[in-house]
Amino acid sequence: MNIVKNQIDDLNVQVSLEIEAADYQEARRKKLAERRRNADIKGFRRGMAPMGLIEKFYGEQALAEAVNDVINDALTGFIKENKLRVLGEPLASEDQPDNDWKAGNNFTFKFDIAQSPQINFELGKEDKLPVYNIEVTEVAKKEMKDNMLRQVGSMQDGEIAGEEDFVIADLTNGEVTAEDVYIAVRKVEGKAHAKFVGAKSGSKLTVNINEAFTNETDRASMIKVDKDKLAGIEPKFTVKVKTVKTFVPASENQETYDRLFGEDKVHNSEEFDAAVAERLTENYKQEADYRLSKDIRDYLVKKAGVTLPESFLKRWLIKLNEEKFTAEEVERDFPSFLEDFRWQLVREYLMDKFSLKIEEKDIHEAAEAYVAYQYAMYGMGNVPQELIHDGAHRVMQDESQLRRIEENVEDQKVLAAVKGVVSTTKKKITVEKFRELK
Numbered sequence: 001m002n003i004v005k006n007q008i009d010d011l012n013v014q015v016s017l018e019i020e021a022a023d024y025q026e027a028r029r030k031k032l033a034e035r036r037r038n039a040d041i042k043g044f045r046r047g048m049a050p051m052g053l054i055e056k057f058y059g060e061q062a063l064a065e066a067v068n069d070v071i072n073d074a075l076t077g078f079i080k081e082n083k084l085r086v087l088g089e090p091l092a093s094e095d096q097p098d099n100d101w102k103a104g105n106n107f108t109f110k111f112d113i114a115q116s117p118q119i120n121f122e123l124g125k126e127d128k129l130p131v132y133n134i135e136v137t138e139v140a141k142k143e144m145k146d147n148m149l150r151q152v153g154s155m156q157d158g159e160i161a162g163e164e165d166f167v168i169a170d171l172t173n174g175e176v177t178a179e180d181v182y183i184a185v186r187k188v189e190g191k192a193h194a195k196f197v198g199a200k201s202g203s204k205l206t207v208n209i210n211e212a213f214t215n216e217t218d219r220a221s222m223i224k225v226d227k228d229k230l231a232g233i234e235p236k237f238t239v240k241v242k243t244v245k246t247f248v249p250a251s252e253n254q255e256t257y258d259r260l261f262g263e264d265k266v267h268n269s270e271e272f273d274a275a276v277a278e279r280l281t282e283n284y285k286q287e288a289d290y291r292l293s294k295d296i297r298d299y300l301v302k303k304a305g306v307t308l309p310e311s312f313l314k315r316w317l318i319k320l321n322e323e324k325f326t327a328e329e330v331e332r333d334f335p336s337f338l339e340d341f342r343w344q345l346v347r348e349y350l351m352d353k354f355s356l357k358i359e360e361k362d363i364h365e366a367a368e369a370y371v372a373y374q375y376a377m378y379g380m381g382n383v384p385q386e387l388i389h390d391g392a393h394r395v396m397q398d399e400s401q402l403r404r405i406e407e408n409v410e411d412q413k414v415l416a417a418v419k420g421v422v423s424t425t426k427k428k429i430t431v432e433k434f435r436e437l438k
Contacts, residue, residue, distance in 0.1 A: 001020060001074060003015060003016070003018075004016040004018070005082070007107075009311040010115060010117075010307075011114055011115050011308070013084070013112070013113045013114075014110060014111070014113075014411075015090070015110070015111045016108065016109070016110050017074055017107075017109045017111070018104075018106065018107075018108045019071070019074075020106050020204050021077075021104050021105065021106060022143060024063070024066040024069075027065075027069055027070065027122055028062050028103065031058075031061070031062040031065055031066055032054055035050060035054055035057075044413065045139075058314045059103060063101065063103050067107060071109060075090050084113065084115055085115050086113060087116050087308075087309065087313065088114060088185070088312070088313065088316035090167070091111065091312070091315055091319065092110055092112075093111060096109065096110055097109075097110065098307065112312060112315075114316070117306055117307050117308065119306065123418060123422055124421060124423065125423045126423070127422070127434060128422065128423045128424070129295055129299060129425070130295070130426075130427045131424045131426050131427065132261045132292075132426075133426055133428050134282070134430070134431050135431070136281055137431070138428070139255055141276050141280065144280055145272070145276055146249065147173045148260055148276070149249035149251075151258060151260075152256055152259045153247055153249040154247070154248060155246070155247055155248075156245070156246060158244040158245060158246030159201075159244060159278070160198055160200055160244065161185050161241075161246075163185055163197060163245045164185070164186060164246075165245060165247070166182055166243050166244075167187065167245070168181070168243040168244075169183060169239045169240055169242055170240045170242060171222070171223060171239055172237060173236060175232070175233070176196070176226050177232075177290055178223040180242070182245075183239075188213070189211065189213065192211065192212035195207065195401070198239045200241065200244065201242060201243055201244060202240075202241065203240075203241040204241075205239040205241070206238060207235075207236070207239050208235045209222075211233040215256035216230055223237075226351065234311075236416065239327050252269060252272065253415035254267065257271075264312045284434075288434075291434075292419075293415050296415055296422075297343055297346075300333070300343075300350070300418065301339075301346055302345055304342075304345075304346045304349070308338060308342065310334075310338065313337075313338075314331070314334055317337065318330050344407075347414050349420065350414045351410060351414060354414070356416040358409055362413075363405060364392060364410050366393035366398050367395045368388050368391075368392040370395060371388050371392050372388055372396060374391075
């Protein structure tokens with residue numbers, strides 16, 4: 001066998017394999033012998049069929065398998081001998097030569113191999129990053145107060161329907177009648193929208209429901225018919241408004257304070273103001289921490305100057321995902337993939353540079369934190385530890401979730417190590433300016 005290496009550039013290598021008959025003959029012979037031992041061919045006892053017949057039935061398959069084994073061994077040995085840091089896996093070159101697949105022939109194959117870039121950089125106090133301190137303003141406090149009071153508000157009878165109100169109405173077109181239908185004014189479309197704004201109890205509106213409610217599923221549900229019957233229904237309905245419902249924010253009182261902050265934690269408007277400011281401060285701190293992590297990632301990737309073999313990686317992703325995603329979908333998501341991949345390489349470099357290790361307890365703690373967060377998303381903040389532990393165990397049985405948790409743990413360890421060696425500068429900023437940052 002002859003192996004020819006063609007170094008395309010720093011990251012791309014093309015390898016030509018010239019395989020002679022002697023390279024695969026013995027492997028092919030063994031594969032045919034194995035098939036003969038197991039062959040169950042009519043007219044012959046198992047293992048006793050003539051080799052000529054075995055050759056006729058299985059010769060091409062045995063040849064392909066034997067040559068493929070030679071290729072795999074050759075590529076593996078070449079990568080090991082040349083100490084290549086391979087990205088993805090070798091791909092058949094696009095200028096692959098034609099081969100005449102007959103036993104005894106010589107074959108030539110070309111493969112493209114992409115290498116991981118060398119990463120080497122230092123970090124110190126001369127590396128400076130901003131830490132944002134987001135100001136809590138009176139406007140922000142008022143907005144959060146209003147939102148919190150709306151969260152524990154209630155639906156009450158109103159007089160005139162506004163943009164954010166609901167109406168309860170009976171709909172009829174002479175053939176179809178639907179009673180006590182809840183209609184959100186803001187979801188009414190087209191010309192009918194103006195008719196609902198300002199409607200009162202007793203108002204009668206003539207509405208083309210096909211134009212006012214274009215979503216067929218919602219429309220069928222509203223008039224209580226099967227979706228497939230909509231086409232045969234006269235769309236002009238009389239809408240008789242029975243009640244206007246408006247959402248009224250909760251009043252500031254002890255019951256409201258207890259619902260928002262827990263029993264007996266807040267007692268008056270001054271304490272309400274202080275509690276809102278504290279919650280805003282915590283929210284802003286979380287946003288600023290997330291921003292710092294993002295800034296560190298971007299800074300490190302830029303400092304590392306990670307260059308990737310993009311054309312190769314795109315081909316590799318298309319091949320890897322040909323059963324899952326189209327080439328167009330891979331193309332669309334490719335910039336995000338490159339961003340994540342660059343960070344992954346930098347993170348691996350820093351894990352080694354700082355001698356960081358992931359312990360089993362790190363994974364357990366991260367999995368439990370993830371499960372607790374999931375419960376909290378559903379408003380369950382005091383879940384027993386046993387449920388958290390069981391949930392974490394289930395999460396860790398899922399390979400994709402486990403890998404995601406491992407990557408998050410690596411992120412946190414690397415970011416913590418970097419924060420310990422770089423310089424940070426505190427910057428005051430308004431929330432509006434903070435949200436404008438790119």
